[in-house]
Every structure is written in structure tokens, then in C-alpha cells.
Amino acid sequence: MQRLIPAMLIIAALIHLIPVTGVLGELHLAQLYGVRIQDPNLLILMQHRAVMFGLLGLLLVSAALIPAWRPLAYIAGLVSVTSFVMVAWSVGNYNDSIGRVVMADIAVTACLLVALAIDYWPGRFSTA
Structure with a gap:
């Protein structure tokens, strides 16, 4: 079971x-999120967001x-994914690309919670 923790992480x-490619510019961001970014200020923010995802991935x-x-990674990862899902659900009416991001973040939440549970409650998940 302990091997499952690194796999989930x-x-x-x-x-x-995946979103790190957004640092390459507007076309990459449009492919990722299904939106055109015309405002250079928004482009700066979205490219910076791509860098932040790279740091979190690392x-x-x-x-x-x-x-x-791991404790820092669990906290940072769960705050990232749950906050995005909550914002997306509260705003609603998002496109299919954002819907895929929501689903991916739900999958990441599950991975992080599985790893966290095994890491902090190992007796509950032993196969002995």
C-alpha cells in the first residue's frame, strides 16, 4: 500500500x-481552456497561472x-483543486474545456485523499 502514495502523488x-504549456502563449491557453484571451493583462495572469501550476506539479x-x-504537498494540492472546483461550481455555466478541468481536479482530489489516508492512517489500509 505504501507504494500507492507516490503513485497517487x-x-x-x-x-x-498539463497547464504549464499555457506559459507559451495565448494559443496554448485557448487550447487548454477553450477561451480566447484578447486582453494582454489577462494573458499575463493566465501565463503566470501556468507557472504556478508548474511549481505545484514539481x-x-x-x-x-x-x-x-508530503504534508505541504497535500495541503497545497487540495487547496488548489478544491478551490477551483468550488469556484467553477459557484459561477457555473462554464464551457466543456473548463468542465474537463473540473473533472480532472475531482480526480486529483481523489488521488490526494487516497494518498493522505494511506499516509496518515496506515493501519486501516494494511492487507495483513
């Missing part, structure tokens, strides 16, 4: 690393390899 990391990869980093 790597899956969460890979999903967080933290999750690092936590898969360095157990001491």
Missing part, C-alpha cells in the same frame, strides 16, 4: 503539469520522492 503532479513530484514534503 505522481498522477496528481502530471495533471497539474512540489507533488518531489513529495512522491521525499516523504517529509
